[in-house]
Amino acid sequence: MTESLKDFPEPQKGEDLYRYLLERVTNLEDRNTEIREQLRQLEADKRYLETQKVRYEREVRKLKSEIEQMKSPPLVIGTVTDVVDPSRVIVRSSAGPRFLVGLSQNIDVSEIKPGSRCTLNQQSLAIVEILPTNFDAQIYGMELVEAPTERYEDIGGLDQQILEIQEAVELPLTKPELFRRVGIEPPKGVLLYGPPGTGKTLLAKAVAHETEAHFLRVVGSELVQKYIGEGARLVRELFELAQKKSPSIIFIDEIDAIGASRTETNTSGDREVHRTLMQLLAEMDGFENRGDVRIIGATNRIDILDKALLRPGRFDRIIEIPLPDIDGRLSILKIQTVEMNLDPSVDLQEIALRTEGRNGADLRAITMEAGMFAIRSDRDLVTREDLVRAIDKFVDEVERNRGIGTASAMFA
Ligand SMILES: Nc1ncnc2c1ncn2[C@@H]1O[C@H](COP(=O)(O)OP(=O)(O)O)[C@@H](O)[C@H]1O
C-alpha cells in the first residue's frame, strides 16, 4: 500500500489522492461492518450448536440410563416384619421365607415400619427402596363397584334383624341429625352372629344393595391366608380407603378368622393374625372423628371372638341371626319358591314343619333338589312328593356326612 502511495505525485494530484483515500476508507469501513456482521452470525451459530450439544448429551445420558435399567436384574418384593437396628431389618420376601437384611444408604430408617412394602436386591436382598403404601382396593376386590342384587325382600324370617341393622347402619348415614337431636353417638359397628347358612352374608349384601354408601367387603380368612404378612397393612389401608370414600360401610365377613381370642401359642402365623387383629382394634377406635364409616362384621363363632372386639365403641350392636323357626322357614320357603312352578298340592306350611332345624341354605338346597326331581320325571310342576323326597334325601345326606365325619375322626 505504501508503495502505491509513493506512486502518486503529491502536489499536482492532491485532489486525486484525497479522493482515493476517502474511497479506501469507505471501502474498509464497509468491509469492517461486513466482517462484524459475519462474526455476529458465527457467534449465534456457535451458541446454537452449543445448546444442541447439551441437548444431545442429555439424550445420550437418558439412553444410557435406560440401557442400564434394561440390563439391571428385577428386584424382589418383600414386606418388613421387624426393624432390628438402624442398619438391619427383618423382611419376608414375597416367596415366604424371612431374612435379616441390610439397607441402602439412601433409605431413611424412620420411614421403615413393620408392614411396609419394599424392594430387595436379588442377590444380597438388601432393601433398595421403600414402596409407597397406596393401593387400589379394586385390585384386592374389596370395593364393590357393582352392588349385589340381593334385596331385603329376598331374606326370609329376619324382619326384626333387618330393622335393627337398618337403624344401626343406614340411619346414621342417611339421617345423622336424628342422633344429634337425641344426643347419642350412633353405633359404630354391628356384629351379625349365628349358625352358618342363616343369611348373615346375604343380609350384608342386601345392605350393600339398598345403601347409597360405598361398600367395602373383605373376608377374614382371606386377610390371613391370601395376603400373608400383609394383613395388618391391608386393614389399615381398608380403613383409610373407607374414610376417603365416606360415607362408607366396611363389611368383614368371617371375622373370627382374625378376631379369635389371642391364645398363648406363639407360632409366627398366630403372631401375624394377632397383629392383624390389633390393627383392626386400633382402626375401630381411631376412626370416630374421621367421617362416616360403619362396620358390619359377621361370624359363625362368636364364642371364640376376642372379647376386645365386643367392647362398646367397637361392635356396639350385636345382632343374633338364629336358625329360622317354623315361621321363618315358611317365609324363606315362600321367597325361594316364588319363581318355581308349584303344584297346588304343595303346602309350604307342611314343608316348613318338616324341616325343623334346617337353615336357609339347607332350604335352598332342598327346594333346588325338589326341582331336579321334577325335571328328572319330565314334569313342569314341582309336587309335594318332590319336596318330601328332597327333604328325606337331604336328611340322609346330612346323616351320611356325619357318619363320615366320625369315621374319619376315628382314624385321624
Ligand atoms: N334368611 C334367609 N332367607 C333367604 N335365603 C336364605 C336365608 N338364609 C340363608 N339363605 C340362603 O342360603 C344362602 C347362604 O346364606 P349365607 O348368607 O351365606 O349364610 P351365612 O349366615 O353362613 O353367611 C344364601 O345365599 C341364601 O340363598
Ligand SMILES: [Mg+2]
Ligand atoms: Mg357367610
